[in-house]
Amino acid sequence: MKIAYSPCPNDTYVFHALTHQLIADTPTFDVSYADIDVTNTWAIEGDPHDHDVMKISFAALPYVLDDYQLLSCGGALGRGCGPLLLTKEETSPQTLAEKRVAVPSDRSTAYMLFRLWARQKIDANIKEIVVMPFHDIMPAVQAGTVDAGLVIHEARFTYQEYGLHKLVDLGEWWEEDTGAPIPLGAIIAKKGLDHEQIESWIRQSVDYANEYPESSKDYVMEHAQEMSEDVARSHIDLYVNEFTKDLGDDGYKAIRELLLRAADEGIVPKPDLSEISR
CATH class of the missing domain: 3.40.190.10 (Periplasmic binding protein-like II)
Known part of the structure; x- marks a missing residue:
């Protein structure tokens, strides 16, 4: 299975166990590391590498919902973590x-x-x-x-x-x-895949990372772009939170609010809200 996410510490932390065969009964993952602007382009304009799962910006989500499903975990939402x-x-x-x-x-x-x-x-x-x-x-x-x-x-x-x-x-x-958390990065999977199974794997990967934080340390720092360990840890602490495990009602509501406001301003197309819910 092909997956693309950024080399940022929160992504490598979240997906370390999944992509290193530490979660039982999972396929082998072929990983591409790409800045989120690159994965946005792949998802919107056509993915030349045909990834099954990708990390994109929520701002790109309205453009890709015909081909991809928003997953309920693995992404980045939160409070006190905005641009x-x-x-x-x-x-x-x-x-x-x-x-x-x-x-x-x-x-x-x-x-x-x-x-x-x-x-x-x-x-x-x-x-x-x-x-x-x-x-x-x-x-x-x-x-x-x-x-x-x-x-x-x-x-x-x-x-x-x-x-x-x-x-x-x-x-x-x-x-x-x-009053809502800020939606930043979304995890999407191609339609036609077993999304519940993929979500289960991602949640297990998050649980593994949280239970064994030292396990992913070398992998995180290998891709951390000369970041110090303290900054990498602060990055993880900020962006990996309860919304990473599950968007929940508050998460889905925040996403819909952001995209509807943006659509009203003509920044993005108005999304099909039925695609942004459980």
Whole structure:
């Protein structure tokens, strides 16, 4: 079975046991490590590697529901774990009107949240959205190449090293505005597969990781892109939580709320809500 997920610590932690034959009665998994913007593109435009299971952004979900099923576990939702909008100097949202903002993808939950926040907080349009690899964004803000940068993942823990300032935590804004957790990454599987079986394997993999955290440590750090062990552990603690085991009613409600708001703004197509439920 072919599976694609990011090299980020939360994904390698969650899928370590499953892809290393530590869960009984599972097939062999052929793993592709790819940034979520890549897997979004594969899912939306056609997967050249024909993966059975993929990690994508919830922002990409409305585009892929004809071919893929949202799984109820393995993804990333939570509280206090949203993207950050960073600037070189302390400033206010209004100063971003007619400015340049760097984003890691224009098909990501982070970008979706940024657009929804900007519509609410900024009277004028953003002059230009610049898509660049997420590891280039903080240096670009620091150098003044862009006026602000939208960052994700471990940048939450390292942006102070660049002398940057947090303009807004979009997760906090979302939670205050909706009371819901923030939906970030989804696990999808091709339609026609045994989704309940795959979900069972993923839950067992999460349980194994939580019971034997040292087991996945070398694997996590091998793919952690020069991240320190402390930052990797903080990353896992932030993104692996009760929603990883099961989206639950609150998780599904949050996903529907996010995608319907985005659809109302014309950011994504309106999804079939029957596909985003148990």
